[in-house]
Every structure is written in structure tokens, then in C-alpha cells.
Amino acid sequence: MFGGGEKKDDQIYKEGRGLFHKSTHSQQTTSNMPIDVQNTLEQLELSEKIALTAGVDIWHTVPIERLGVPSARTSDGPNGIRGTQFFNSEPAACLPASLGLGATWDQDLLYQVGELLAEESRAKSAHVVLAPTINIQRSPLGGRSFESFSEDPLLSGKLATQYVKGLQDNKVAACIKHFVTNDQENGRMGSNSVVTDRALREIYLKPFEIAVREANPKAFMTAYNKLNGTHVSEHDILGSVLRGEWKWRGLVMSDWFGTYSTSDAVNAGLDLEMPGPPRWRGEQLTHAVLSNKVTTETLDERVTNVLELVKYAQESGIPFNGPESTNNTPKTRALLRKLVADSTVLLKNDANILPLDKTKKVAVIGPNAKATAFCGGGSASLRPYYTVSPFEGITSKTGSEPDYAVGAYAHKELPDFASYLKSESGDEGIWDVRFYNDKRGAQDRKCFDQLTIEQTKLFLFDYSHKDIPKNKIFYVDATATLKVPKDGVYDFGMTLLGTAKFFVDDKCVLDCTKDQENGNSFFGEGTKEKIGSIELKANKDYAIRLEFGSEATSPRERGGLVSNGGGAVQAGMARQAAAEDTIAEAVELAKRSEQVILFSGLNMAWESEGFDRPNLSLPPHNDALIEAVLDANPNTVIVIQSGAPVEMPWASTAKTIVHATFGGNETGNGIADVLFGDVNPSAKLPITYPLKVQHTPSYYNFGHPKRTLYGEDVFVGYRHYEKVDREVLFPFGHGLSYTSFELSNLSVSKKDDTVTVTVNVKNTGSKTGAEIVQVYVSQEKPSIVRPVKELRGFSKVELDAGKSDTVTVELDVDQATSFWNEYISKWTSEADKYHIHVGTSSAGKHLEGEFEVKKTKNWLGL
Incomplete structure (x- = not known):
């Protein structure tokens, strides 16, 4: 078909794929001479051009060696740089979930996040970070809500801007995602987001628009879903808005396996199909x-x-096909710890119970105290350098281990039990994992690979080895010695993509080789969890063995989104315990303790890519635990960890409530810093906490796998609750401090295209602290229905006790006043009087000012 000695596509891909096995890292290359793009383009053969429009493997672009075109490496964010492996990857820094970063409201800090991720990228030889995620938190039920900054487009866009600048000022490309309306997991590959033009422009496109205008990200990632009937990866919005109105010039790549056509996608503007081969x-x-x-x-x-x-x-100077290493430095650890503390929101402190006294004995209760909820699930997850649980953080503060009671479990599937294991070599917290081409019992069975793994989850999606046959059938034996701390009946569970059996002292406790039911694990490709039980004695050694067969051995229909033959298995364990017994134990501890902290919340099993939450409840029995402990000790401090709102039916009886997100490596230390007053909390909610899920604006229009109507239009989050005058649990922008602040002397002036808002902020308390000044704008007589007010600017200021400062927030008149006019398909800023509302939350008392726009203006573009 091709003349001139052209290489066929499959030859190019085969040559490229061989570059990226871990064993070839010694082949790393750098290019001191960047390519001349136009000259290179003119020399490319047709097959080479076509090859360049898709990845060569999961993470890399196609190299064209004869023309000196290397293979760029991408890596997942948004809360860390994983590198090129899901399975047995190099450890990495794990930041707080993006919801927590949003709670900082701190643009300077988000720039530092970008800088840190650039350093982490260099350690992983990655050139493009697949982050930040700036989708709007339309519903708190969204499985990936924790990955986004906020329900508000301005806050999202401003924080994304600094995140991108921090990366790109250090020559690492940012790929912002997911463009656009990728706001649910259920049916995400085919769900049609039906959105009005006005809501699309004012809410869902706005954070991307801000990032383009102020940071110019080098790449965009398209969403999986359809937008008004057409998949985004082949939608004309890529040309008409992104490259047309916004005049953005960069690369558009698909989300992984999110390309659905050839000609339509290319013509629409999708540059790169990922992953490869195509x-x-x-x-x-x-x-x-x-x-x-x-x-x-x-x-x-x-x-x-x-x-x-x-x-x-x-x-960038980052090597191509370079090694993957770590960046676990004191500087990294210090920033991670600060991020946790600065993202922890003090929701309620009625009796000033916080900060706690380090010299007094503390009791700790709850499932999230010892089980570190360090990140959400899915592509945002990674292998952290280390984790610090809240229990460990508190122990470090007080100098001794506090008394502890679990009170209630928080797991969805049975939890990882690697901490109870010992390998053949005697190392604790790991098991030995061996790979074979034959089943156990086969004659002359030979091991072709052996690893030690520190978790009881084997996600072999990207595991590769030269001895794996073409049919991708291989087998794994994972073995260790198990020792449990208490007598009892223990449940063992498995969810998997493949087949597996689990043995204790050669007794088969669990057989998952047949009768498999589809579940939500492993990006929606895994089975529902099966559970088997056995009685175990405390401090006795048991020989355990997990026998796993790769995905190709599964009796279920296979070949889904993450299917590549490796498969996956997650094994979990927990001691059977009646909820009334564990709660009673916690109540007794609370009664006899002066200072009590109760940690509850969610984890990556509840909040993850691949599925949405069915409700806003805490895990079973956790609300009952909290109510019982509060009844026993009303001064109990309640700490909730989650990546999105949860219902709190007990909130009115709790004197002290703290929200902490999934905190990354330094989870426990950062939370303890706030609880004991070493850090004065300054975080504010970037989302609204509703009283119940039925109150959320998208309640009737969320999660349909085929068609999702965005019926709330522009009234997302606080815009809805204020418009209908609906009481909420905690409002957008809310967050307390251990000190107090007073705002005064508001001044509003307009000159040309800028409104300047100045306000005096005084720390009227006894501690150094930081406050976030929030500036909202409303129109006096709009020609259409508009929100009561909308966030248009914000600024964080830190003040010593008794000190004051003047805070200035400048607003662009057009951006502060405009709405999307669907009658003329343009932005409109109407001639009218506009009101300024300045406060420290979206609710409560505000200082009021005003300015006037003399002439109506219509426009398109940035």
C-alpha cells in the first residue's frame, strides 16, 4: 500500500513498545537539541504521522528515532506522580485529595503544589502530568468528587491556574482534565450530559477558561462522556470553543480508552489517542x-x-525512557504536612474544646484512627513513600500511645491485612509473590518472577514479563505467615479479575474460581466480594496462601476498559464482631476519658473512580457509634475524613466537628497539628454540606447511565441553596479558627475595566491566624434569573494577634458581572448597579458596597 520504503504502523508500535519495560531503564536518553517541528513534520512519512497520533503503550507517545523524535512520558496526578506502573510502582509523594487543596483557598500554596509535583515528575522521568482535575463537584455522590477542587468555578479555576503555573514554570507540562461535564462515574463512557449553553459556559467550562486565560496549560484531556449527544473526544467544542474562541494552542489527548471514532475525533481536534497501541x-x-x-x-x-x-x-531536560526514583526529602515531607493542616476545616467548636491539651491523657476511638485513609481510589491512587495514621500522629504529639477502641468498622470490602503478615525472610508487613506459567501442582512448574509486596492487593493490569505467553495465562502464589492479635472468627474476602483460592494452613477458606458476579472494583471490571470464614487463635502462626490465575482464566466475559490480561485480586480480612459490642467498648472508654477524639469517615473503597456513592451516609454503624459516644462524653471531638460531604444526623449534639480529607503521606501528623493547636486552622469549605442528600440540587438528575439532565442549570452548590433559601449543614466558604477576625472599612472603587475592593482585617483574638476574605457580586436588576450572589474574588491573609492589615481584591468588571446570553450566544455584561458582598463565608454577615456598569457589553472569547 505504501511506497518509498515506509514502515508499517505495527512495526513502529512494536519497536516503541520494547523501550518501556522496567528492565530497559538503562537505555535512558536525552536530547539536547529540541526538534524543529516544521522541519520534522515535512520529513515524516504518512505511517509515522499516523503513528504519532496515538500512544505507543499505556504512558508514552510514539518515538520516531530516525528523526530524533523521542517518546514523552505521561503520569497520573492529581495528588501525586505515580510513574509508569500501577503494580509494584516506585513510591511517591501523596498529597491531600484535591478537595483538601480546594479547602486551603490558598493560591500561593497551590503554586507550591505544582512545584512539588514538578520535582516528583523529574524523579519519575515524566514530562506530562495528567492533572489537575477541575470538574465541578455537581453532586456530592460523584465517585471522583475528591479529585476536584470545588463546586465553584472561580475557586476551581484560580487554584488550577497556580497548580499549572507551578508545574510549567518548572518545565513539566500540565494536562488539565476532564474536558468537560465528566461529573459522574455511572455509565461514564456513554452517558449523555444534557446541559444548557448557559450552565455549560458559566459553570462547567469556566474553570478551564480561567486556566487557559491565566496559565496556558500545555495539554487538555477530554472527558469520557457525551455532551449534548456527542462524545467530547469528537465534539466540535474542541475547535469552536477551545481552539476557536479561546485561541488556545496545545495538545488534546483522550482519556484512557476514551476515543470512540477515527475520522470524527481527528477532525474535531483530538490529537492523541491514549493509551496505545491504538x-x-x-x-x-x-x-x-x-x-x-x-x-x-x-x-x-x-x-x-x-x-x-x-x-x-x-x-525540560527530563530524560526520555529515564529511571523512576524517589524524592522523599525533608522539604517534601514538610510541605505535605503543611498541606494536610491547611486543608483541615474546623466546622464547629462551640465550647472551645479545641485545641486539646498535650499534657492530658487522650482516648482515641473510631475506624479511621488506625486505618490511614490517605487517598481516594482509581487512577488517583498511588504507592506512598509512607503513611502516618491519625493514631500515630496523636501518639507523636502526646509522647505515649492513647487508649483505643475501634467502635465500628468502616470498610466496604474487607480491609488489607498485610500488617499481620511476615514473609519467608522474616520481614513484617509483606508477603512473597511468585509468578508461574503453570497451575499449582503441575509437573516441572517453574517460577519466572518473585517479588515481595507490602499490600494484599495485586493489581496486575500493567504487570509485564518476557515469560508471559501470548495467551496471557499465568499464575501467582502469594504466601506468608499470618498472626492475628485476638482470638475469634475471621472473615477473609476477595474481589478479583481472574480466578483465585485462599488457603489457611492448606485449608481452602475461599474459592473464587467460579460463580463470579460483576462488581465495582478495578475500574468496574472486578467481581463482587466473596467471603469465607475461619476461627483463628491469637499470636499463633498460620501459613496462608493465595493462588491466583490471570484475567484470561476468568469464567466471566472479559475484555473491558482495563483489560490487558494481567488481572487483579484484592484480599481482605477482619475479625467478626457484633456492632453493639464494639460500640459498647468505645462508650466505656469515652466515659472514663477526659479528652476523646473520634475518627470516622470514608476511604478509597467508598470514594473511587469507577462508581458513584449511593448515598451520603457514613459506613454502617458509624452514626450509631458517634451518637453513643457523644451521649457518653459530650465533649468528644468528631473528626470526619472524606472527599465529599457526608450526612451528619448527630451534628446538633456535637460540640466540636472537624473535616479532614484524604491527607496523603502526612495525614495523621497534619490532623494532629490542628487538633493540638500547633497549627491554627484556616481552611474553608470549597463545597456546601447539605443536611441530607435529597436537598442537593442534582438529586433528581444524577447518575443515569445513558442520559443525565443537568436540570439545576447554573444553580449548582451554594447558588441553589441560596436561591431557594434552603438551610444547609455547613455553607460554602465556612471554616473556623482558634482566633477571631473582624472586617471593617470596606471600600469599592471602579476605574476603567477594574473594580478594586479593599477591606481592613483585624485579628481580634489571642493567637496568630489566617483568614480568607471572600468577595461576592450580585446584580440589582438582572434581565434573567441569576444566583443571589456569586464568588468573584478571594484573598488569604495571616495576622498576628491584635494586628490588622488591608486586603485588596481586584475584579475584572466583565468577569465579575457577566452571564452567558443564550439569545445571542455571547457573554453579556448589563448596564446596571452591582452589589459587593465581603465576608468570611458565603453565609452570615457581609460588608456591602456597590459599583455601576454604565453600558451593556456583549462579546465572545477570553
Whole structure:
């Protein structure tokens, strides 16, 4: 078909794939001479151009060695740089979930986040970070809500801007995602987000628009879903808005396996299909070009954008096909700890119980105290350098271990039990994992790989080895010695993609080789959990063995989104215990203790990519635990960990409530810093906490797998609750301090296209602290229905006790006053009087000012 000695696509992909096994890291290369994009484009053969429009493997672009075009490496964010492996990856810094970063309301701090992630990227030889996630938290039920900053587009966009700048000022490309309305997990590959033009522009596109205008991210990732009937990866919004109105120039890549067509996607503006090898490019794109369904000019545009990103990667100085290492430095640890503390929101402190006294004895209760909820699930998860549980953080503060009672479990599937294991070599907290081509019992069975793993989850999606056969059938034996701390009946559970059996002292406790039911684990490809039970004695050694067969051995229909043959298994364990007994134990501890902290909340099993939450409840029995402990000791401090709101039916009886998100490596230390007063809390909620899920604006229109109507229009989050005058549990922007602040002397002035808002902030308390000044704008007589007020600016100020300062927030008049006018398909700023509302939350008392726009203005673009 091709003349001139062209390489076929499959030859290019085969050559490329061989570069990226871990065993070839010694082949790392750098290019001191960035490519000349136009010159390179002119020299590329057709097959090479087409090859460049898709990845070569899971994480890399295609190299064209004869022209000096290297292979750029991407890596997941948003809360850390995992590197090129899910399974047995190099450890990494794990930041607090993006909801927590949003709670800081701190643009300078988000720039430091970007800088840290750039350092982490260099450690992993990554050129492009697949982050930040700036989708709007439309519903708290969204499985990936924890990955986004806020329900408010301005707060999201401003924080994303600094995140991107921190990365790109250090020559690491940011790929912001997921463009656009990727706001639910249920049916995400085909669900049609039906959105009005006004809501799309004012709410869902706005954070992306802000980031483009102020930070110019090098790459965009398209969403999985459809937007008003068309998948975003082939939607004309890529050309009409992103590259047209906004005049953005960069690379657009698909989300992983989120390309659904050949010609439509290329013509719409999708430059790069990920991952590779391609499903929709390759020979199909060749045919489309030769039949002129895709013009050579359009193909050249797509290839040019890929080459520009590769050139940017060359200019970074980061090696290509480089090694993956760590960056676990004191500087990194200090910033991670600060991020946790600065993202922890003091919701309620009625009796000034906080901060606690380090010299007094503390009792700790609750499932999240010892089980570190350090990140959400899915592509945001990673292998952390280390984790610090809240229990460990408190122990470090007080100098001795506090008394503890679990009170209630918080697991969804049975939890990891690696901490109770010992390997053959005697190392604690790990088990030995061996790989074979034959089942256990086969004659002359030989092990082709052996690893030690520190968790009882084996996600082998990207595991590779030269001895794995073409049919991808292989077997794994994971073995260890188990010792449990208490007598009792223990449940063992497994969820998997493949087949497995679990043995204790050669007794099969659990057989998952048949009768498998579809579940939500492993990006929705795993089975429902099966559970088997056995009685165990405390402090006795038991020989355990998990026998696993790769995905190809599964009796279920396979070949889903993350299917590549490796498969996965997650084994868990817990001692059977009646909830009334564990709660009673916690109550007795609370009664005899002066200072009590109760940790409850969610974890990556409840909040994850791949599924949405069915409700806003805490795990079973946790509300009953909290109510019982509060009744026993009303001064109990309640700490809730989650990546989105939860219902708190006991909130009115609790004197002290703290919200902490999934905190990364330094979870326990950062929370303890706040609880004991070493850090004065300054975080504010970037979302609204409703009283109940039925009150949420998207309640009737969320989660349908085929068609989701965004019926609340622009009234998302606080915009809805204020418009209908609905009481909430905690309002948007709310957060307390151990000191107090007073705002006064508001001044509002307008000159040309800028409104300048100044206000005096005084620390009227006895401790150094920080306050966040929030500026909202409302229109006096709008021609359409608008929110009561909308956030248009904010600033964080730190003050010593008794000190004051003047805070200035400048607003762009057009951005502060405009709405999307659906009658003319343009932005409109109406001639009218506009009111300024300045406060420290969306609710409560505000200082009031005003300015006037004399002439109506309509426009398109940034």
C-alpha cells in the first residue's frame, strides 16, 4: 500500500513498545537539541504521522528515532506522580485529595503544589502530568468528587491556574482534565450530559477558561462522556470553543480508552489517542486519510501538536525512557504536612474544646484512627513513600500511645491485612509473590518472577514479563505467615479479575474460581466480594496462601476498559464482631476519658473512580457509634475524613466537628497539628454540606447511565441553596479558627475595566491566624434569573494577634458581572448597579458596597 520504503504502523508500535519495560531503564536518553517541528513534520512519512497520533503503550507517545523524535512520558496526578506502573510502582509523594487543596483557598500554596509535583515528575522521568482535575463537584455522590477542587468555578479555576503555573514554570507540562461535564462515574463512557449553553459556559467550562486565560496549560484531556449527544473526544467544542474562541494552542489527548471514532475525533481536534497501541488510529486512520475523510492538512495539525508537546518535553531536560526514583526529602515531607493542616476545616467548636491539651491523657476511638485513609481510589491512587495514621500522629504529639477502641468498622470490602503478615525472610508487613506459567501442582512448574509486596492487593493490569505467553495465562502464589492479635472468627474476602483460592494452613477458606458476579472494583471490571470464614487463635502462626490465575482464566466475559490480561485480586480480612459490642467498648472508654477524639469517615473503597456513592451516609454503624459516644462524653471531638460531604444526623449534639480529607503521606501528623493547636486552622469549605442528600440540587438528575439532565442549570452548590433559601449543614466558604477576625472599612472603587475592593482585617483574638476574605457580586436588576450572589474574588491573609492589615481584591468588571446570553450566544455584561458582598463565608454577615456598569457589553472569547 505504501511506497518509498515506509514502515508499517505495527512495526513502529512494536519497536516503541520494547523501550518501556522496567528492565530497559538503562537505555535512558536525552536530547539536547529540541526538534524543529516544521522541519520534522515535512520529513515524516504518512505511517509515522499516523503513528504519532496515538500512544505507543499505556504512558508514552510514539518515538520516531530516525528523526530524533523521542517518546514523552505521561503520569497520573492529581495528588501525586505515580510513574509508569500501577503494580509494584516506585513510591511517591501523596498529597491531600484535591478537595483538601480546594479547602486551603490558598493560591500561593497551590503554586507550591505544582512545584512539588514538578520535582516528583523529574524523579519519575515524566514530562506530562495528567492533572489537575477541575470538574465541578455537581453532586456530592460523584465517585471522583475528591479529585476536584470545588463546586465553584472561580475557586476551581484560580487554584488550577497556580497548580499549572507551578508545574510549567518548572518545565513539566500540565494536562488539565476532564474536558468537560465528566461529573459522574455511572455509565461514564456513554452517558449523555444534557446541559444548557448557559450552565455549560458559566459553570462547567469556566474553570478551564480561567486556566487557559491565566496559565496556558500545555495539554487538555477530554472527558469520557457525551455532551449534548456527542462524545467530547469528537465534539466540535474542541475547535469552536477551545481552539476557536479561546485561541488556545496545545495538545488534546483522550482519556484512557476514551476515543470512540477515527475520522470524527481527528477532525474535531483530538490529537492523541491514549493509551496505545491504538484502537481507532493506525490502519483505520490510514484508510481515512487515503479516502480523504481526514485531509492531510488536518492530520498535519494533529501531528504538529504532538510534536510541539514532545519539543516542550525535550526543553525540560527530563530524560526520555529515564529511571523512576524517589524524592522523599525533608522539604517534601514538610510541605505535605503543611498541606494536610491547611486543608483541615474546623466546622464547629462551640465550647472551645479545641485545641486539646498535650499534657492530658487522650482516648482515641473510631475506624479511621488506625486505618490511614490517605487517598481516594482509581487512577488517583498511588504507592506512598509512607503513611502516618491519625493514631500515630496523636501518639507523636502526646509522647505515649492513647487508649483505643475501634467502635465500628468502616470498610466496604474487607480491609488489607498485610500488617499481620511476615514473609519467608522474616520481614513484617509483606508477603512473597511468585509468578508461574503453570497451575499449582503441575509437573516441572517453574517460577519466572518473585517479588515481595507490602499490600494484599495485586493489581496486575500493567504487570509485564518476557515469560508471559501470548495467551496471557499465568499464575501467582502469594504466601506468608499470618498472626492475628485476638482470638475469634475471621472473615477473609476477595474481589478479583481472574480466578483465585485462599488457603489457611492448606485449608481452602475461599474459592473464587467460579460463580463470579460483576462488581465495582478495578475500574468496574472486578467481581463482587466473596467471603469465607475461619476461627483463628491469637499470636499463633498460620501459613496462608493465595493462588491466583490471570484475567484470561476468568469464567466471566472479559475484555473491558482495563483489560490487558494481567488481572487483579484484592484480599481482605477482619475479625467478626457484633456492632453493639464494639460500640459498647468505645462508650466505656469515652466515659472514663477526659479528652476523646473520634475518627470516622470514608476511604478509597467508598470514594473511587469507577462508581458513584449511593448515598451520603457514613459506613454502617458509624452514626450509631458517634451518637453513643457523644451521649457518653459530650465533649468528644468528631473528626470526619472524606472527599465529599457526608450526612451528619448527630451534628446538633456535637460540640466540636472537624473535616479532614484524604491527607496523603502526612495525614495523621497534619490532623494532629490542628487538633493540638500547633497549627491554627484556616481552611474553608470549597463545597456546601447539605443536611441530607435529597436537598442537593442534582438529586433528581444524577447518575443515569445513558442520559443525565443537568436540570439545576447554573444553580449548582451554594447558588441553589441560596436561591431557594434552603438551610444547609455547613455553607460554602465556612471554616473556623482558634482566633477571631473582624472586617471593617470596606471600600469599592471602579476605574476603567477594574473594580478594586479593599477591606481592613483585624485579628481580634489571642493567637496568630489566617483568614480568607471572600468577595461576592450580585446584580440589582438582572434581565434573567441569576444566583443571589456569586464568588468573584478571594484573598488569604495571616495576622498576628491584635494586628490588622488591608486586603485588596481586584475584579475584572466583565468577569465579575457577566452571564452567558443564550439569545445571542455571547457573554453579556448589563448596564446596571452591582452589589459587593465581603465576608468570611458565603453565609452570615457581609460588608456591602456597590459599583455601576454604565453600558451593556456583549462579546465572545477570553
